[in-house]
Amino acid sequence: MLAQEGKPPSGDEDRVSLWERLDRPAPAPRVTLTPERIATAAVGIADAEGIDAVTMRRLATELGVAPMAAYRYVSGKDELLELMVDFVYAELKLPDGDADWREALRTLALRIREVLLTHPWVARVSWGAPTPHQLAVPESALAALDGVGLDADTAMAVCTTVTAYVHGAVDLEIGQTRMLRVRGWSSREEARSGLASQMAWLMNTGRYPKYNRYIGEATRKDDLQWQFETGLDCVLDGIAARLGV
Amino acid sequence: MLAQEGKPPSGDEDRVSLWERLDRPAPAPRVTLTPERIATAAVGIADAEGIDAVTMRRLATELGVAPMAAYRYVSGKDELLELMVDFVYAELKLPDGDADWREALRTLALRIREVLLTHPWVARVSWGAPTPHQLAVPESALAALDGVGLDADTAMAVCTTVTAYVHGAVDLEIGQTRMLRVRGWSSREEARSGLASQMAWLMNTGRYPKYNRYIGEATRKDDLQWQFETGLDCVLDGIAARLGV
DNA sequence: TCGTCTCTGATACGTTGTACACAAGGCGTC
DNA sequence: GACGCCTTGTGTACAACGTATCAGAGACGA
Numbered sequence: 001m002l003a004q005e006g007k008p009p010s011g012d013e014d015r016v017s018l019w020e021r022l023d024r025p026a027p028a029p030r031v032t033l034t035p036e037r038i039a040t041a042a043v044g045i046a047d048a049e050g051i052d053a054v055t056m057r058r059l060a061t062e063l064g065v066a067p068m069a070a071y072r073y074v075s076g077k078d079e080l081l082e083l084m085v086d087f088v089y090a091e092l093k094l095p096d097g098d099a100d101w102r103e104a105l106r107t108l109a110l111r112i113r114e115v116l117l118t119h120p121w122v123a124r125v126s127w128g129a130p131t132p133h134q135l136a137v138p139e140s141a142l143a144a145l146d147g148v149g150l151d152a153d154t155a156m157a158v159c160t161t162v163t164a165y166v167h168g169a170v171d172l173e174i175g176q177t178r179m180l181r182v183r184g185w186s187s188r189e190e191a192r193s194g195l196a197s198q199m200a201w202l203m204n205t206g207r208y209p210k211y212n213r214y215i216g217e218a219t220r221k222d223d224l225q226w227q228f229e230t231g232l233d234c235v236l237d238g239i240a241a242r243l244g245v
Numbered sequence: 246m247l248a249q250e251g252k253p254p255s256g257d258e259d260r261v262s263l264w265e266r267l268d269r270p271a272p273a274p275r276v277t278l279t280p281e282r283i284a285t286a287a288v289g290i291a292d293a294e295g296i297d298a299v300t301m302r303r304l305a306t307e308l309g310v311a312p313m314a315a316y317r318y319v320s321g322k323d324e325l326l327e328l329m330v331d332f333v334y335a336e337l338k339l340p341d342g343d344a345d346w347r348e349a350l351r352t353l354a355l356r357i358r359e360v361l362l363t364h365p366w367v368a369r370v371s372w373g374a375p376t377p378h379q380l381a382v383p384e385s386a387l388a389a390l391d392g393v394g395l396d397a398d399t400a401m402a403v404c405t406t407v408t409a410y411v412h413g414a415v416d417l418e419i420g421q422t423r424m425l426r427v428r429g430w431s432s433r434e435e436a437r438s439g440l441a442s443q444m445a446w447l448m449n450t451g452r453y454p455k456y457n458r459y460i461g462e463a464t465r466k467d468d469l470q471w472q473f474e475t476g477l478d479c480v481l482d483g484i485a486a487r488l489g490v
Numbered sequence: 491t492c493g494t495c496t497c498t499g500a501t502a503c504g505t506t507g508t509a510c511a512c513a514a515g516g517c518g519t520c
Numbered sequence: 521g522a523c524g525c526c527t528t529g530t531g532t533a534c535a536a537c538g539t540a541t542c543a544g545a546g547a548c549g550a
């Protein structure tokens with residue numbers, strides 16, 4: 001489990017950060033392990049079998065190495081997860097700089113969604129200090145917003161807003177999708193009927209009349225892409241209004 | 246760890262759900278444990294020491310009971326977490342029905358944020374099928390949107406959008422806040438200087454010029470409430486535009 | 491009073507993250 | 521070429537976790 005809340009300040013405050021270490025040129029002699037190999041293996045496991053399958057032992061097995069070997073490169077499982085997240089964000093293709101702000105933010109959002117859906121475990125792991133490749137996202141967004149006349153605070157708030165929406169929306173989406181997969185239902189139709197029996201009792205309590213009705217009337221329940229884009233366009237419309245367009 | 250991805254369909258599909266079980270009137274004779282007592286204790290631990298401190302053993306100790314006792318009420322740790330989340334959402338005060346849609350959605354969002362900030366672990370735990378008290382949120386939102394002339398799909402998308410933004414934004418906020426607390430810095434000023442040494446290397450790479458500049462120019466970096474409301478108003482503006490107002 | 495049903499206790503197993511001490515191999519210096 | 525050192529990987533070990541299983545204890549209908 002991840003160390004968090006209660007963890008005491010760890011004594012050696014000025015320990016060199018993961019990223020600074022990685023950036024140092026020559027790793028060393030006789031390296032069979034590298035951060036890249038570790039990240040690739042770990043991400044592979046997570047993609048194939050879920051984040052819970054990523055244990056230090058399993059990772060070691062995959063790398064053909066002793067359980068403790070990876071600890072030379074990451075200080076613990078927390079840093080391994082950071083490394084994995086950064087590795088995934090590295091594959092994010094940033095929009096080129098000559099689009100207008102709205103187009104840039106829009107494709108950025110859509111691409112982040114794609115990456116997160118490809119590696120669903122990332123959405124539930126990334127927190128705390130941003131990794132280098134994560135930082136490239138606000139950098140790119142701010143570049144797109146530069147020169148449209150926003151003060152620094154508003155520009156940053158806009159970035160945060162879009163990021164927040166994307167993460168929140170994809171998170172909901174993933175939760176929904178996984179809920180279906182966990183139960184071994186392949187199609188959404190099969191899933192709905194299976195889920196129905198679980199939800200049926202809740203609905204029959206009569207406590208959620210509107211929800212029940214709207215669910216019944218909705219016809220694009222399965223079009224997650226449309227739902228995402230609709231919400232995204234709402235957010236962008238709101239931002240545009242703030243820009244006085 | 247939570248069961249997820251790989252978990253096979255669990256044989257007894259029609260096992261009665263947690264919520265249906267809880268709703269059955271008389272628990273039984275000689276109850277020293279109740280779902281309420283379990284939830285209260287677990288939430289107390291999580292609030293005080295973080296979600297990782299919530300172990301079945303610790304919970305049992307807190308309840309003055311054997312480690313396995315709670316398993317009579319929840320089928321495993323997953324259900325315990327569901328129970329905790331529902332317990333927290335129960336304290337959410339829903340807006341009354343006579344406000345206009347915008348006011349209703351706005352106060353709903355602000356109240357969810359408050360609840361999530363009070364119990365930061367909830368944001369990183371709630372997924373999958375909604376709990377009864379979670380379902381009250383879309384119910385309330387749809388009630389507010391009822392009669393303003395949205396088709397069912399758009400109404401649901403609007404609900405999802407607001408929920409996504411709130412969860413995403415609070416999640417970022419919590420990550421930020423915790424990053425500070427973990428390192429034992431009390432004030433944000435102290436934190437920034439401490440964090441600076443970590444970020445300094447990244448910034449000195451020169452890879453994030455815009456980010457670096459905007460961070461320097463921003464003056465409301467610490468006003469998380471303003472940031473949240475700014476983003477929320479963007480989202481609501483976008484929705485209003487969609488309503489043709 | 492007794493059987494039965496429900497709730498709780500005790501014990502135990504397999505898995506996890508990781509601390510610690512040690513071995514093996516490449517490089518600079520003589 | 522030999523030596524010592526520093527980096528990298530190994531082996532072993534431990535505490536804590538989730539939870540399966542079974543035995544015991546208390547209350548209730550008969």
